[in-house]
Amino acid sequence: MKMRNVRKYLKEFNGVSITAQRELLMGLIHKSQGHISAKELYKNAVKKNGSISLATVYRNLKLFKELGIIEERRFGNLSCYYELKHANSHQHLVCKCCGTIIEFETPLIQKIIEQVEENYSFNVLKAEIYLEGFCKECNNADNNTVRGYSMS
Numbered sequence: 001m002k003m004r005n006v007r008k009y010l011k012e013f014n015g016v017s018i019t020a021q022r023e024l025l026m027g028l029i030h031k032s033q034g035h036i037s038a039k040e041l042y043k044n045a046v047k048k049n050g051s052i053s054l055a056t057v058y059r060n061l062k063l064f065k066e067l068g069i070i071e072e073r074r075f076g077n078l079s080c081y082y083e084l085k086h087a088n089s090h091q092h093l094v095c096k097c098c099g100t101i102i103e104f105e106t107p108l109i110q111k112i113i114e115q116v117e118e119n120y121s122f123n124v125l126k127a128e129i130y131l132e133g134f135c136k137e138c139n140n141a142d143n144n145t146v147r148g149y150s151m152s
């Protein structure tokens, strides 16, 4: 996930003008090194450009998504997160306590896809799983009394 030059990145998409706001937003998404919510992005953006609105952030996120630059992730009841599109597919672990998002890969996904395609004659285009739980830090924290899991 390397994007050396935001401007060059946006230039690849014909017809999309590179505005200062778009450049700022793409830069911030890139800087977040992973997963950022629209509200977080807005909070960071407004520090650098006071005239940017939450509506602008949402509008541009939608545009970036349509252009295939970023991906939108929904982790259960948590708000949407955005990340730059990776070349490799990856899955997510989400900590219920601190909100940390960890990416992981497993060859099992490919196995599931193959099995489903064969058994159900279903053409799988996208497979996403996320697992909810507690990260190492939260698990080790003495004052953490939250335990248990839900399958919801």
Ligand SMILES: [Zn+2]
Pocket (backbone or CB within 6 Å): 095, 096, 097, 098, 099, 100, 134, 135, 136, 137, 138, 139
């Ligand atoms: Zn945690």
Ligand SMILES: [Zn+2]
Pocket (backbone or CB within 6 Å): 034, 035, 083, 090, 091, 092, 103
């Ligand atoms: Zn991710």
